[in-house]
Amino acid sequence: MILELKDVTKFYGKHLALHNFSASIQSGEIVGLIGKNGSGKTTLMNCIVNHIQTTSGTILVDSHDVQEQPSLISRFGVLIESSFLDYMNAYDNLKLLMLADGVTDMNKVEYQLNEVLELVGLTKRKKEYVKKFSFGMKQRLGLAQALLNDKPFLILDEPLVGLDVMGRELVKNIIIKKAKQENKAVIFSDHNLNEVKDVCDRIIYIEDGEKKYDGVFDDGRKYEIILEESSSNISALLDKIHVIESVRVVANRIQVADVEILNQVIEEIVTHQVKLQDLNVIEGSLIRLFEGDNEHVELQKHMQH
Template sequence: MMALFEVKNLSKSYKKNKALNNVSFDVKAGEIVALIGKNGAGKTTLLNCIAGNITPDKGKILYKEENLLCKNSRLNEFGILIQASFFNYLNAYDNLVLLMKASGIQDKNIIKNRVDSTLKLVGLEEKKKSYVKSFSFGQKQRLGLAQTLLHEPQFLILDEPFVGLDPLGKEMLKRVIVEKAKDKKTGVLFSSHDLDDVSDICDRVVMINNGKKVFDDVFLYKNTYTIVCQEMISKQIQSILMKDFQGKIKIINGDKIEFVEMNLLNEVLNILFNNQIKIADIQTRENSLYDFFKSEVQI
């Protein structure tokens, strides 16, 4: 399937600091892609480049095969939640009405129907006449999401959308994102530090570390297998294991052997049995996205 959106060889530097270093990835129509990485990894810089808030040093940002860096009018088809801003002295309803009028829509019936349905979608229909200055952080997050959805975008960019939301708010947002992606074929790119939320809804993970892309794939929940021996494994047997399996296993504390490929289990056990090493236990643990994150990024 052809990509709806592509980042190609994007780089951005601030003096000697490379915030982005030759980053490339794509998002297909109807796909939800999570952007993860530690603080300062380059995620927000990347999203701001896409949104047109920052000009990259080199590279391309393509949407429907057109370069947004040359034709940013296509951003009108985007819903962008990076740093939402509101008129605090107006209520939620009037904030959205102003946005619609600013986009050129003047028909009162269209405006009313669109604003009402959007506020209902994000759970703010009962707060529509409340002044934004009285809103909690979580309510402002919901209103920011309403702004991004108001024009029925074909592509969503969401920077830390789950921050400040209570559990019900998170479930609401996840439902909205999944419905837009799967029912409307909207492409979605979102960043988050909450790896549980990421794993709940994403189709694919893109990990950024120190400005570089270090992972771009579907995350598979592989098991970790640990063989616990009754005695310390000799240096000689350790050398045999490390040579035969070349980086596929780890030896921990001298008496534990750890690996993630199930087909290695019988091979490792055969070597241990042939060398008369007794087994105390065989343990299995399902890896989480957090385990993967720790293995890829120093935190």
């Protein structure tokens, strides 16, 4: 199965929330939708599941238009701003949703509910009223809702928000299991690149409603050391460094792409008592889009010690 977005555009009045957004995701693939708050991630997901209408563009499931065939939405397991009935317990909330989805076999209902509650770690809390749940527990319950009825597509809006470390690892493992063992297509959003880069097959970066990056995660990071040309031992140092694998030397500049090799070069610099002029981090394209220049400062501190 394949989900395709073609030139999806969304205006709220005069505000452009999405602009000519195109992408695709196939069964068994995990795609991380990354962007800062307000970048358009949630709007895009709401368009995908037809919660809001696009201004233009098409969204296709196996070449069928979602807006022309709204029944296709039944193929999506969705976590977007979940809301539950506070005066009901977790189990009954999910049961109500299954019944509303047309499931009438009560044995199937009971089996699935117990299965998904176990998966998200809420078995012991399933009879508690939702009003007593923390935000993180409601997030887990929202994920359980998305997993009901074995949908082939999972659309998860910031499923890691509000969870502790163990909760985040639990959700990541569920995402991997659903995609790699059960061949589901998973797209999930987050504003933290470090949280998703090891989980995703592909990362899409969105900024101001536009797709800026779509590809595998490769930070492409390089470290550049600039030496004081007046240092008396610079020639001996460069002769030594030239033989180190993956080191590029141009005049008084040394470039490496590996932290371990960087540490090796630093040891040689200290040994030869060569002075530093500057130290730079040259980021890959995705990192440059997403992050600031904080690491430059941290590396300089490291070198000073």
